[in-house]
Amino acid sequence: MSSKKFNSFNNSRRDFIKQISIGAGALSLGFTSPIFKNKYFAENNNGKMGIALVGLGNYSQNHLAPALQETKECYLAGIVTGTPSKIEESSRKYNIRKENIYNYENFDNIINNDEIKIVYVVLPNSMHAEFTIRAAKAGKHVICEKPMAMNVNECQSMIDACKKNNVGLSIGYRMQFEQHTIEIIRMAREKEFGNLVTINAGAGFYMGNANAWRAKKALGGGAMEDIGIYALQAARYVTGEEPVSITAQSYNSRPNEFTEIDETVTFQLLFPSGVIANCMGSFGLGISNLYVQAQKGWFGLNPFSSYNGIKGISSKGPIQYQEKNQQAVQMDEMAVSFRDKKPLRVTGEEGLKDVRIINAALESIRTNSKIVF
Missing domain, CATH: 3.40.50.720 (NAD(P)-binding Rossmann-like Domain)
Structure with a gap:
């Protein structure tokens, strides 16, 4: 090895050891050296x-x-x-x-x-x-x-x-990343049982704490907003359509506790194809089911919005897939889409569409009228 190359190697080696020493010393003192901060922890x-x-x-x-x-x-x-x-x-x-x-x-x-x-x-x-x-x-x-x-x-x-x-x-x-749900969407879109006729979807749980933020109007609480959105989503992703009208009603079995929000909301959606969806979101009832009636059979999920234990059913028999952690699958796919700039399964525009319909449902309740989009 030439003297020039040897000196260059030694200088590089000394610089490397110096940086490592600085980093190690910083770590031992409870600090994170810049050389480690983004490189070591991210690559690790x-x-x-x-x-x-x-x-x-x-x-x-x-x-x-x-x-x-x-x-x-x-x-x-x-x-x-x-x-x-x-x-x-x-x-x-x-x-x-x-x-x-x-x-x-x-x-x-x-x-x-x-x-x-x-x-x-x-x-x-x-x-x-x-x-x-x-x-x-x-x-x-x-x-x-x-x-x-x-x-x-x-x-x-x-x-x-x-x-x-x-x-x-x-x-x-x-739920849009959950395998049973994905299969339900496929069955609907490919008309496995013929044209869709009606959809019944309900999501709810008994909320005992009326002081939770979900019970505060100013914080965005409410049965329609928090839990009814599952039924709304189901109606939209099963049909693949946007509703042309909505009619909604509310019910409160505990008016002295839920003073700012609706405890239970029921709503009906009419879609361009003629499909009618009857939906419910509730803080007073334990409910989680999706039932789709088509011309030549039926299919659905029960439960359909739970964190685990989703079960697929149909007039042909059960719909079976290995259960996976819903949130893990969801976040992994989203991370890949962000990193690789791939199209997202769920976009911000999808969220906006739901909020528009939710606000229309609340307006329907307030005015006791059908809202046409």
């Missing part, structure tokens, strides 16, 4: 996309965070919470570095965090638009929980912000 996850959960309520802590331990294309990289007491437990349980922990005030600093590629907004509905737009401005892809926002204008502002900042936007419609 084998190219997976880092996700930050914004909001650490029940769905984040008991469903999304555990699902991110099963994902193959993404991982839990950060958390954002307005409740300091939740930080220690979550960061320890999921090995989240302190550099990746934010609150609602310093959230915008996430723009400087290259490890976090995706932000999952899991907040009360009234906060969806604000944090989606802030995430987009920080250059992060966004998954927003359903319903997308409070009204159509907010939805459009979210879509516009993501397009302007060249980031993806999807809505957390997990």
Whole structure:
């Protein structure tokens, strides 16, 4: 080896050792050296996309965070919470570095965090638009929980912000990634039992806590918004059409408890093909079923909106698929779409369509009239 090459090799070697020493020393002191901050931790996850959960309520802590331990294309990289007491437990349980922990005030600093590629907004509905737009401005892809926002204008502002900042936007419609549901959609679209005639869809649970944010109108609560949206989604993805009209009614068995929202909402949708969908969303009834009547048979799901145990049924017999973690499948596919710039199964525009119909349902209840789109 020539003297020149040898000296060059030694200089490079010394520089490398120096950088490693700096990094190791910083780590031992509890700091993260820039050489490690984005490179080591990101590459150590084998190219997976880092996700930050914004909001650490029940769905984040008991469903999304555990699902991110099963994902193959993404991982839990950060958390954002307005409740300091939740930080220690979550960061320890999921090995989240302190550099990746934010609150609602310093959230915008996430723009400087290259490890976090995706932000999952899991907040009360009234906060969806604000944090989606802030995430987009920080250059992060966004998954927003359903319903997308409070009204159509907010939805459009979210879509516009993501397009302007060249980031993806999807809505957390997990059922569209569930295999039994995908099969139901196929059966409907391919008319396996002939033309569709009617759809009956109901989703609900008994909510005992009337002080929960889901019971607060200002936060976007309500049976139609929170749980009726599953039935609405089912009617739309089964038909593959947009309704031409809606008529809705409400019922409240606990008026002294649910003073701001409807406890139960029933609604009827008419589609261009003539299909009629009878739907329900309830905080007072435990219900989860989807039944589709066609000209030559029937098919559906029971339960159809649960986190697990989905069962497919038809006039030909059961519809059977291996059960998988719904949220893990959902987030993996979304991560791949964001990373590889592939078309999203669920777009922001899909969320906007649901919000438009939800608002129409509430208007129908208020005016006791049919709303025509």
